Amino acid sequence: MQPIFDSFGPARSLNGLQVLLCLIFAFLSSSLLAVVYRRTHTGFSYSRSYLQTIVLASVVSCIMIIAIGNNLARGLGILGALALIRFRTPIRDPRDIIFLFASLAVGIAAGAQVFMVCIVGTAFFSLTAYYLHWSPFSSRRSFEGLLRFTAPSGNRIEHDLKDIFQQFTQSAELVSLREGPQGEFLEYAYQVRLIDPTFKTDLVSSVESMELLSEVSLIMQRSTVEI
Secondary structure (H helix, E strand, C coil), X not given: CCCHHHHHCCCXXXXXXXXXXXXXXXXXXXXXXXXXXXXXXXXXXXXXXXXXXXXXXXXXHHHHHXXXXXXXXXXXXXXXXXXXXXXXXXXXXXXXXXXXXXXXXXXXHHHCCCHHHHHHHHHHHHHHHHHHHHCHHHHCHHHEEEEEEEXXXXXXXXXXXXXXXXXXXXXXXXXXXXXXXXXXXXXEEEEEEEXXXXXXXXXXXXXXXXXXXXXXXXXXXXXXXXX
């Protein structure tokens, strides 16, 4: 009668060269993911430690899959040990989580020696990330901003502003209008969507060139803000 643990399957045994090959595939694939993440990141800054995490997570998952092999008992033991670990570092952007999952996935594929899945999966994920980064609908919010300025009370500026907005923006909506100190000035705030992000300086210069307007500023909006 065979031992009960034989029913769980024996651990897969790899030689040193095979283990090294798996780790190299995991490292190269996750490094490509890190490069794609850095080039397509649209926040104000990116975390150096997060880029290293993408690469290291893939290597660690590869080691785990090699260690587990096809032994179910060993896999359950490793899962139980990992359940004791608690990661309390917050990840604000869901996109960062997806890149981390992709890193784990290619590491698992490399550890399981499914190298074609590792290569094709990494390439397809990278191309998809680049497509979403450069596609029109993904960059919509980067064209939006809040235009602020002040003007003396009783002046009609809407007509001149309309001409400027038609030249540089797709749309412009008045979102705030309030009186300044002693009611001598009005403070305007317009939500604008630029035709092209390079028009920021031209828009501000055109508004500043209007008579009696002052304190002109344009704050571009971002989908995520890192602190």
